[in-house]
Amino acid sequence: MVPNGWERKPLEKVAEIKTGVAKGKKGLKDPIDVPYLRVANVQDGHIDLSEVKTIQIERHQLERYSLQVGDVLMTEGGDFDKLGRGDVWQGQIAPCLNQNHVFAVRPNKQVLLPYFLAALSGSSYGKTYFLSCAKRSTNLASINSTQLKEFPVLLPPLPEQRKIAKILSTWDKAISTTEKLIETSKQQKKALMQQLLTGKKRLVNPETGKAFEGEWEETTVGAVASLTAGGTPSTKHAEYWGGNIPWMNSGEINLKQIYSVEGRITALGLSKSSTKEIPQNSVLIALAGQGKTRGTVAINRIPLCTNQSIAAIMPDKEKLCADFLYFNLDSRYKELRSMSTGDGGRGGLNLSILKAVKLLTPKLNEQQKIASVLTAADKEIEVLETKLAHFKHEKKALMQQLLTGKRRVKVDEMEVA
Incomplete structure (x- = not known):
């Protein structure tokens, strides 16, 4: 059942599906090197630009294949849990292309917002569809452009899409912030280990109130x-x-x-x-x-x-x-x-x-003090990882409700106008 006031249409009716550039083409006329995104760059909910490679295309094809801000990038295959994963391209690199194993979906923004589509395709609703029609092999699955075009997109009114995307982005920020805190805490612990376990940094002996002394x-x-x-x-x-x-x-x-x-x-x-x-x-x-x-x-x-x-x-x-x-x-x-x-x-x-x-x-009491400091650092990381797991679980549950209309959001009259 489609929620009251919503529509459901095949993706091809509300977006343009653009396939990417294939590697290894020979005999190119007037070739140029252009950055391009591989499957490894397109993660679930974010674009990883830590390693971006280049590909050769003919100069006159640059405009045709270049990504635009607001394109929703989706992978055609991989592990079961990665099928259809993706995020919205924000123009971080210009020009930039997509490989032929990555789809660029360009929504008609009059009826479908990019962030709403990215959330829908990455939700249980989207993944259930992609797995239902995917070609499967051992631990791997893939979809083709025809199956992607037939993806049944749920379409709330634009103000409702906007409100849903805004709510989910708040959770994304909390998740991203926590992930950064975890990474920072791990790096701090690593630096602390390098100092404490080699004696470069000496801790305070609680019995004397002064730094530990003596040769190791x-x-x-x-x-x-x-x-x-x-x-x-x-x-x-x-x-x-x-x-x-x-x-x-x-x-x-x-x-x-x-x-x-x-x-x-x-x-x-x-x-x-x-x-x-x-x-x-x-x-x-x-x-x-x-x-x-x-x-x-x-x-x-x-x-x-x-x-x-x-x-x-x-x-x-x-x-x-x-x-x-x-x-x-x-x-x-x-x-x-x-x-x-x-x-x-x-x-x-x-x-x-x-x-x-x-x-x-060092002496046993200094060993124990070092261990207690590093244990505390581990506990801090553990608390953050538990918090991150909670955020991801809550967001997933919320996505399932909001993106299928089981739970409706209130839209201000000004937003509708």
Whole structure:
């Protein structure tokens, strides 16, 4: 049902759909290099201009293919969740073209506002349509210009479109501001780690009210901690699985702070395999794993067992603070990966390598103070990320109501006029 006072029309009736320029054309006459937008530039709700490449076209075609302010850019394909994603072009670069895998939709602004169309296409309503007619393969989907032209656009009166777009833009600003705060906080934490974990910046000792003093000691992980690797109970024995003992696989190390894991093994599974019980607040490192997993560091906040692709480092509590070690090794991800044996993606770390990793450590009370400061920085980032998730959830719910007319907005008489 179309809401009272609204219309529904195919996109081609209320907008011009312009396809982009294909790469690799040869024999061009009077060619010129022009910036152009690829699929990677067109994100869901924003245009990423961090890397803009150029393409050659014939000079006389420049006006025909150039983007105009107010064009709505949409991708023809990609991952399921990226289908039809896009945003409004604001003329950030002029001239600028779009690749043939990116559609430029030019709305008739007498009946359809660009920001309303961008919101509608990116909403559940739009994505449901695009997925219903998309050509699918493993994890990928694509639409063609014919399907895009048939997209059934819901058309409230212009003042209502304007009001809806204004409401959603307020949420977009809140989301954008929070994302920038998160990025700033992460950069600040990174700089803080570089200073605190190397002794370039000394914190105030709460016992003396003065900055910590004294030389830091150079040691190795193996000299101040014990290490062990995990194991996996045989999956051929059902009685080894489904018990009460948490068991962690290497993929879960990306959680960083481990408060819960999916796997469970029985006491029999523990006794019949090489896995071991790891006390809480041990530092975990992925010895192997696909992609970027190898070298990733986490800390377990619960006792658990792990598979054989994870090493556990259990600090000597009189010499080494577990959280200090966690932050130290977490800041050295690239260094740890470079220590891997083997070649390419098949390389791995082992206990001997980890035992030899060098550490520069202050006295225990300074380690604890450094860890508490960095933990506070993590908490700040966590609060912002929770806030961001809330904003995105609220905006998504609001979009579903406003863009389909389930919830109507009040429009002032002056706006109608």
